[in-house]
Amino acid sequence: MxxxxxxxxxxxxxxxxxxxxxxxxxxxxxxxxxxxxxxxxxxxxxxxxxxxxxxxxxxxxxxxxxxxxxxxxxxxxxxxxxxxxxxxxxxxxxxxxxxxxxxxxxxxxxxxxxxxxxxxxxxxxxxxxxxxxxxxxxxxxxxxxxxxxxxxxxxxxxxxxxxxxxxxxxxxxxxxxxxxxxxxxxxxxxxxxxxxxxxxxxxxxxxxxxxxxxxxxxxxxxxxxxxxxxxxxxxxxxxxxxxxxxxSASIVWEKVVVDAVKLNDMDAIYKLIQESLPSIESAQFHYLISLELQVSEDIKDTLLKKISQDQFIEAHHFFEDAQFIWIANYKVSQIKSNHNDSDLQSLFPEAFQEVLSELSEEEGFNELTTDFFDQSKFSRILEERSVTYREEMIREALSELRNQSI
The missing domain is CATH 3.60.21.10 (Metallo-dependent phosphatases)
Structure with missing residues (x-):
């Protein structure tokens, strides 16, 4: 042996x-x-x-x-x-x-x-x-x-x-x-x-x-x-x-998605985030958290503004006696209601799916983004056009489209 x-x-x-x-x-x-x-x-x-x-x-x-x-x-x-x-x-x-x-x-x-x-x-x-x-x-x-x-x-x-x-x-x-x-x-x-x-x-x-x-x-x-x-x-x-x-790692990255679509007050959202994070008492590692908070598209502007502030997310940080749970990335996503069908995907389903399929392929995505990667002054700081990067960019684009009214 x-x-x-x-x-x-x-x-x-x-x-x-x-x-x-x-x-x-x-x-x-x-x-x-x-x-x-x-x-x-x-x-x-x-x-x-x-x-x-x-x-x-x-x-x-x-x-x-x-x-x-x-x-x-x-x-x-x-x-x-x-x-x-x-x-x-x-x-x-x-x-x-x-x-x-x-x-x-x-x-x-x-x-x-x-x-x-x-x-x-x-x-x-x-x-x-x-x-x-x-x-x-x-x-x-x-x-x-x-x-x-x-x-x-x-x-x-x-x-x-x-x-x-x-x-x-x-x-x-x-x-x-x-x-x-x-x-x-x-x-x-x-x-x-x-x-x-x-x-x-x-x-x-x-x-x-x-x-x-x-x-x-x-x-x-x-x-x-x-x-x-x-x-x-x-x-x-x-x-x-x-x-x-x-x-062997003392620091662990975790992605946490909090579904607060049905909540409409800050205290309830705050408590739900707290419940979704790793438990401080039983934490075996230090944590760096990527947190996505999903809320309704109908959420009041005043509440959306409050929960989007740095101060709101800073309240969830924990750092004491060399133990930490830290929100490293924070995103608030508004989920569009099902009753509204006035979006591109609903109006032009076949064309929308055709374009999406083309962009999901490496050749189509690279052709569309060539100017950004090869000619843009920001090309040095852009990530490599990997499969993961391509999928993430498409998800982001879809999210933006669904949250835009025609």
Whole structure:
């Protein structure tokens, strides 16, 4: 039996996005969150006496790798070195190898894979032989099918592990299609476990072969909701494997939608929001909340103005004794009544659906938004035209249309 930790997409020293006007103490906690998550993983590796640790790409958030991030990572690897725990690392699209003269050296227990696929062997303390295959990105854009360069399973070893930072074809994801692969291509290699990286949502790709994305170790914006962490993997010869998720993130993003359509006074709305937020008494994490408050289109202007003010939402913040629940994003949505059919969708249903279908496709959406992305002076701050971005923009447009009278 072998036991190891599989983590990916650490994005150390990554700036959180979509945050403003936070207390200084919370800002400091956020800035340290990715490092704390890494420290938790290292502690777990030592405490559980794992045979080795694998990091499947994007250790750092940028290719220039801040000095702070490099120093912190080096210190944590030295802790594992003292515990005689080997570490296997591949770099991804965010932290491709780049100029080695700008990088700090890592202790001898750390193996960083090169830009071409290579395989290393090790023998665990229990005597099992393990082969580990992988490659690091040598540049930011890797679109080749690097999976074809991975060797078939070594026959003279007990376990073969594959490290791959890439995109599984056929899944709906906002992430770029780097180093693409298919499930059939993974099966072809005959490995015992594929330690994948690049997709920030935790998911099991396959039972045979075992293949997992652990997700990133700390959510960094409102799209990366829920608990984040790493996988503890136990592989046994001729027996079922055990893969268990452990949370490492101290700060969790949550999306909360409050249906207050039937309410028409501020006190009732206030209480409903309070009931919808995580319980302060039982909170296991610090929370950053994206809150959408849904109200009736017939709500009085005076009440709408009150609940739209910053002061109203600030009343729901909680920060005490290093515990916080903070509303990071707030939106009031007015829901249009069913009795009013004087909207574009009702008047021109076929044409409306045709246009919507065209915009939902990548080609149609990109054609319409080309000027914004390629020519606008604001192009630098626009998000990548990913699937998630496209869907969000269409939802926003539909919401605006439904709230406009003809």
């Amino acid at each position: 072998i036991k190891f930790i599989h983590a990916a997409d650490l994005h150390l020293d990554s700036p959180f996005s979509g945050l403003k006007s936070l207390p200084k103490k919370i800002v400091e906690m956020i800035q340290q969150s990715t490092f704390q998550s890494l420290a938790t993983i290292v502690y777990s590796a030592i405490h559980n006496q794992v045979d080795f640790v694998v990091f499947s790409g994007d250790i750092y958030d940028l290719e220039d790798r801040s000095v702070k991030a490099q120093v912190q990572f080096k210190k944590e690897m030295e802790r594992l070195n003292k515990a005689k725990i080997p570490v296997y690392i591949i770099h991804g699209n965010h932290d491709f190898i780049g100029d080695e003269k700008l990088h700090l050296s890592l202790p001898e227990n750390v193996k960083v894979f090169d830009a071409s696929v290579e395989t290393v062997r090790m023998t665990t303390k229990g005597g099992e032989s393990v082969a580990v295959s992988g490659f690091s990105y040598g540049e930011r854009w890797i679109t080749e099918r690097m999976i074809t360069d991975y060797p078939k399973r070594h026959t003279q070893i007990d376990f073969h592990i594959g490290l791959l930072h890439g995109f599984q074809e056929g899944i709906n994801s906002e992430h770029a299609r780097y180093a693409p692969f298919t499930l059939d291509e993974l099966k072809e290699k005959g490995y015992d476990y594929w330690a994948l990286g690049h997709i920030h949502v935790r998911s099991k790709v396959s039972d045979f072969p075992l293949a997992y994305y652990p997700g990133n170790i700390q959510g960094r914006n409102k799209k990366e909701t829920g608990e984040k962490g790493y996988l503890m993997v136990e592989l046994k010869k001729n027996a079922s494997a055990e893969i268990e998720f452990y949370s």
